[in-house]
Amino acid sequence: xxxxxxxxxxxxxxxxxxxxxxxxxxxxxxxxxxxxxxxxxxxxxxxxxxxxxxxxxxxxxxxxxxxxxxxxxxxxxxxxxxxxxxxxxxxxxxxxxxxxxxxxxxxxxxxxxxxxxxxxxxxxxxxxxxxxxxxxxxxxxxxxxxxxxxxxxxxxxxxxxxxxxxxxxxxxxxxxxxxxxxxxxxxxxxxxxxxxxxxxxxxxxxxxxxxxxxxxxxxxxxxxxxxxxxxxxxxxxxxxxxxxxxxxxxxxxxxxxxxxxxxxxxxxxxxxxxxx
Amino acid sequence: xxxxxxxxxxxxxxxxxxxxxxxxxxxxxxxxxxxxxxxxxxxxxxxxxxxxxxxxxxxxxxxxxxxxxxxxxxxxxxxxxxxxxxxxxxxxxxxxxxxxxxxxxxxxxxxxxxxxxxxxxxxxxxxxxxxxxxxxxxxxxxxxxxxxxxxxxxxxxxxxxxxxxxxxxxxxxxxxxxxxxxxxxxxxxxxxxxxxxxxxxxxxxxxxxxxxxxxxxxxxxxxxxxxxxxxxxxxxxxxxxxxxxxxxxxxxxxxxxxxxxxxxxxxxxxxxxxxx
DNA sequence: AAGTGGTCTAGACCACTAT
DNA sequence: TAGTGGTCTAGACCACTTT
Numbered sequence: 001x002x003x004x005x006x007x008x009x010x011x012x013x014x015x016x017x018x019x020x021x022x023x024x025x026x027x028x029x030x031x032x033x034x035x036x037x038x039x040x041x042x043x044x045x046x047x048x049x050x051x052x053x054x055x056x057x058x059x060x061x062x063x064x065x066x067x068x069x070x071x072x073x074x075x076x077x078x079x080x081x082x083x084x085x086x087x088x089x090x091x092x093x094x095x096x097x098x099x100x101x102x103x104x105x106x107x108x109x110x111x112x113x114x115x116x117x118x119x120x121x122x123x124x125x126x127x128x129x130x131x132x133x134x135x136x137x138x139x140x141x142x143x144x145x146x147x148x149x150x151x152x153x154x155x156x157x158x159x160x161x162x163x164x165x166x167x168x169x170x171x172x173x174x175x176x177x178x179x180x181x182x183x184x185x186x187x188x189x190x191x192x193x194x195x196x197x198x199x200x201x202x203x204x205x206x207x208x209x210x211x212x213x214x215x216x217x218x219x220x221x222x223x224x225x226x227x228x229x230x231x232x233x234x235x236x237x238x239x240x241x242x243x244x245x246x247x248x249x250x251x252x253x254x255x256x257x258x259x260x261x262x263x264x265x266x267x268x269x270x271x272x273x274x275x276x
Numbered sequence: 277x278x279x280x281x282x283x284x285x286x287x288x289x290x291x292x293x294x295x296x297x298x299x300x301x302x303x304x305x306x307x308x309x310x311x312x313x314x315x316x317x318x319x320x321x322x323x324x325x326x327x328x329x330x331x332x333x334x335x336x337x338x339x340x341x342x343x344x345x346x347x348x349x350x351x352x353x354x355x356x357x358x359x360x361x362x363x364x365x366x367x368x369x370x371x372x373x374x375x376x377x378x379x380x381x382x383x384x385x386x387x388x389x390x391x392x393x394x395x396x397x398x399x400x401x402x403x404x405x406x407x408x409x410x411x412x413x414x415x416x417x418x419x420x421x422x423x424x425x426x427x428x429x430x431x432x433x434x435x436x437x438x439x440x441x442x443x444x445x446x447x448x449x450x451x452x453x454x455x456x457x458x459x460x461x462x463x464x465x466x467x468x469x470x471x472x473x474x475x476x477x478x479x480x481x482x483x484x485x486x487x488x489x490x491x492x493x494x495x496x497x498x499x500x501x502x503x504x505x506x507x508x509x510x511x512x513x514x515x516x517x518x519x520x521x522x523x524x525x526x527x528x529x530x531x532x533x534x535x536x537x538x539x540x541x542x543x544x545x546x547x548x549x550x551x552x
Numbered sequence: 553a554a555g556t557g558g559t560c561t562a563g564a565c566c567a568c569t570a571t
Numbered sequence: 572t573a574g575t576g577g578t579c580t581a582g583a584c585c586a587c588t589t590t
Contacts, residue, residue, distance in 0.1 A: 044566095044578055070556060070557080081579060081580045083579065083581085095552065096552060102556070102586065102588080103556050103588035103589080104556065104557080104589085106556090119551065217550075218549075220548060221549065223517035225501075241499035241517045243497065243498065270522075271496070271497040272496060273398075273496075275395065275396055275492060275495060275523075276492050318585090320558075322559075322560085346574075346576080348574095357561045360560060362576085363559085363560090365576095376575095376576065377569085377576080378569080379569035379570080380575065380576080381569095381574090382575090382576080
């Protein structure tokens with residue numbers, strides 16, 4: 001591994017420390033590692049280290065919830081200073097891929113924690129504290145991906161996808177109707193039983209049972225009116241205004257692995273967003 | 277100023293460098309400076325420096341768009357290392373209070389820049405690239421703050437507030453109806469003429485003309501139906517579903533200085549949100 | 553007491569911009 | 572050429588957690 005990093009180091013004119021007087025050698029288009037440069041842009045060492053750590057996260061060398069090696073140990077492994085490892089981990093922590101705990105170590109982020117329950121659920125009650133809703137699976141079936149769905153999931157039209165429809169309720173009041181489309185190749189074997197058995201956030205199940213960790217998502221929000229079918233499922237009058245939240249979720253490598261269309265009843269809840 | 281920082285330093289058991297062997301002295305509840313501890317919690321030096329820089333931003337010592345002193349100069353002024361100043365500025369940059377430009381320096385953030393035009397405007401067209409909308413001021417008047425508005429703006433019920441109603445259009449199509457309430461004490465002299473004369477983002481005008489820089493905002497989003505009056509202003513049928521976006525904007529010191537209720541037509545646009 | 557992340561410093565060199 | 576922010580290192584000590 002040391003040699004590997006040395007290689008990386010020489011890929012940039014970045015050898016500033018006196019102990020490693022490797023110089024010049026602007027980014028050569030040599031072997032095609034994951035970190036190799038697509039453009040001849042400058043890439044600092046800590047970014048390369050970050051990429052290496054991310055690879056270990058993706059490959060499952062360190063699993064969600066587990067402790068990763070200490071900064072000193074990683075520095076030794078990669079043959080860089082602790083400060084450089086620290087900066088790499090700083091960015092990973094900012095992206096919620098890992099969680100730092102002073103005195104204990106750095107842990108792989110997981111969706112099985114109270115802390116991250118509301119990271120992807122932005123609907124909050126107008127009054128009172130947020131609660132996690134009850135789930136009711138309405139339907140689970142396999143189908144062939146329509147063109148639109150295939151495009152969003154970056155798979156071929158007609159490929160197998162798993163369709164899930166569920167209703168989420170707060171204190172027994174139906175509030176969210178979700179339709180999900182998941183690539184069949186990744187979520188093979190996902191059934192209504194498994195979804196119903198599982199108590200907790202769906203992304204936790206995906207992470208544990210299918211090895212797929214959602215790391216970010218992109219949402220498009222619109223206002224729509226409930227049609228007859230939706231109105232019945234949410235137990236409201238047809239024509240009731242609803243928030244339409246279309247989400248694409250991504251795992252490592254910016255790979256889309258979930259398409260979701262949520263309809264939110266906002267009579268007593270709202271979608272919360274902080275602009276910074 | 278040097279003495280001031282020395283004081284700060286001794287407020288924590290934080291004097292780790294060998295050149296400044298000030299020791300112990302756990303946070304005493306002494307004099308009430310801006311940085312003084314409300315709770316006896318540990319506050320690192322760079323946070324204190326960050327607070328001092330923020331004060332200079334708030335006081336207008338460095339105005340929006342201007343260059344602030346270099347890291348080395350600030351380090352000298354505050355009698356700390358460049359690395360400590362750097363970490364303070366890193367956080368200010370992450371919060372969009374300043375902008376770093378390699379080789380040029382660090383600048384005070386401003387709302388008069390293409391970069392930040394869409395920081396507080398999340399409505400994007402379903403197809404094509406985002407554009408900044410045309411403004412049409414419908415109404416500007418002074419009134420006494422209703423209880424609800426006063427509560428949100430942290431002023432007294434009945435205090436003077438300025439009410440603004442405007443319509444924003446994309447390519448001539450009315451899409452956003454905004455109602456704004458601003459504290460009269462801060463925005464004294466704001467008229468329809470000034471709003472109409474001014475080309476560019478409203479927050480830029482607030483920043484330049486009223487010395488009030490919005491630094492963050494909190495939004496609550498719901499789905500509603502257009503009533504008769506709204507429908508007429510947006511030139512749609514009554515009952516059309518609209519996004520209701522209720523925003524409270526804050527300036528330094530978490531002081532609320534704007535209440536805004538936007539109604540967004542989402543037939544050909546959507547509210548974009550990235551979850552990380 | 554030992555190990556972890558968190559802070560702070562000092563010094564070197566690199567990348568970028570302006571003069 | 573000089574000045575700025577950006578990266579990298581090495582070493583010290585602090586705060587927190589566990590043994």
